[in-house]
Amino acid sequence: MSRLQVVSGKGGTGKTTVAAALALALATEGKRTLLVEVEGRQGIAQLFETESLPYEERKIAVAPGGGEVYALAIDAERALLDYLQMFYKLGSAGRALKKLGAIDFATTIAPGVRDVLLTGKACEAVRRREKQGGYVYDHVVMDAPPTGRITRFLNVNDEVAGLAKIGPIHNQAQAVMRVLKSPETAVHMVTLLEEMPVQETADGIAELRSADLPVGRIIVNMVRPHVLDEDAVRAAAGDREEIAKALTAAGVSGSGQLVTPLLDEAAEHARRVELEREQREVLAKQQVPTHELPFLSEGADLAGLYRLAKELRKLGVGV
Numbered sequence: 001m002s003r004l005q006v007v008s009g010k011g012g013t014g015k016t017t018v019a020a021a022l023a024l025a026l027a028t029e030g031k032r033t034l035l036v037e038v039e040g041r042q043g044i045a046q047l048f049e050t051e052s053l054p055y056e057e058r059k060i061a062v063a064p065g066g067g068e069v070y071a072l073a074i075d076a077e078r079a080l081l082d083y084l085q086m087f088y089k090l091g092s093a094g095r096a097l098k099k100l101g102a103i104d105f106a107t108t109i110a111p112g113v114r115d116v117l118l119t120g121k122a123c124e125a126v127r128r129r130e131k132q133g134g135y136v137y138d139h140v141v142m143d144a145p146p147t148g149r150i151t152r153f154l155n156v157n158d159e160v161a162g163l164a165k166i167g168p169i170h171n172q173a174q175a176v177m178r179v180l181k182s183p184e185t186a187v188h189m190v191t192l193l194e195e196m197p198v199q200e201t202a203d204g205i206a207e208l209r210s211a212d213l214p215v216g217r218i219i220v221n222m223v224r225p226h227v228l229d230e231d232a233v234r235a236a237a238g239d240r241e242e243i244a245k246a247l248t249a250a251g252v253s254g255s256g257q258l259v260t261p262l263l264d265e266a267a268e269h270a271r272r273v274e275l276e277r278e279q280r281e282v283l284a285k286q287q288v289p290t291h292e293l294p295f296l297s298e299g300a301d302l303a304g305l306y307r308l309a310k311e312l313r314k315l316g317v318g319v
Helices: 015-026 044-047 075-087 093-102 100-106 112-129 146-165 169-178 195-210 230-237 240-249 255-284 302-315
Strands: 004-009 031-035 058-062 069-075 139-143 185-191 215-223 291-293
Touching: 004 015, 004 112, 004 146, 004 195, 015 031, 015 044, 015 139, 015 185, 015 215, 015 302, 031 044, 031 112, 044 069, 058 100, 075 112, 100 230, 112 139, 112 146, 112 169, 146 185, 146 195, 185 195, 195 215, 195 255, 291 302
Parallel strands: 004 139, 004 185, 031 069, 031 139, 185 215, 215 291
Antiparallel strands: 058 069
């Protein structure tokens, strides 16, 4: 069972919502999960209807069965100060560097440093143990960058390890990559049944595999139910009079004027069904376990998160 669950996806696919629901699902039955945000958007706080997350681990929800979900918004500057204290014992000197702007320089200009700090903080939470020897968190869920950046984001530690052959930086990068490339980690892709998100998912999976990073599941989000297929639309189009009679019998006034717009909507629905069938075929070629989550007509509010968490538990995603 993977203890670090990384969730990525093209913008607009609902990856943050899926990450939050997955954290709830993994915390079910008394487990403790840490949900990590690395992009500074405070999307997790919005979903859980709480105030902005600070740079500290804070409980934000209770899952079914008494489990707990904690959240952390990782700030690269604060993470670098932690790093300097951990390995170099700089203490107040590190804070002085921040005042001089050196910390901001390192996290925005130095190649790869920001991503090393973000992934390193998440992996530290995965490895952290209590005094009794058990893990502090049963699972860590990372709301990661979008599909187009996910492989570079996760693999940047290899680049740093190659640059720094010895010393704390090298050891830290190697330790992080041991977690990210181990069975402890799974990288899930969130997509929609649309051409661009599906193609980005396929490209992202290929990049992860080429970097030897562990691909988890494909999660198809916001799936709408199918009502009609093309054959049904064609059959209905040939019986316009019968449709008008049926509408009249149902008490619909002006039924004759409604037939054409209703058939147009049905045809649009049939085209969507065919497009989704084609995209499912593309996803099937990736040879990755694929699961579908329903479209929430009421929106992704807190109640919706719990509903999606229940669906993920039922599908066995992450567990």
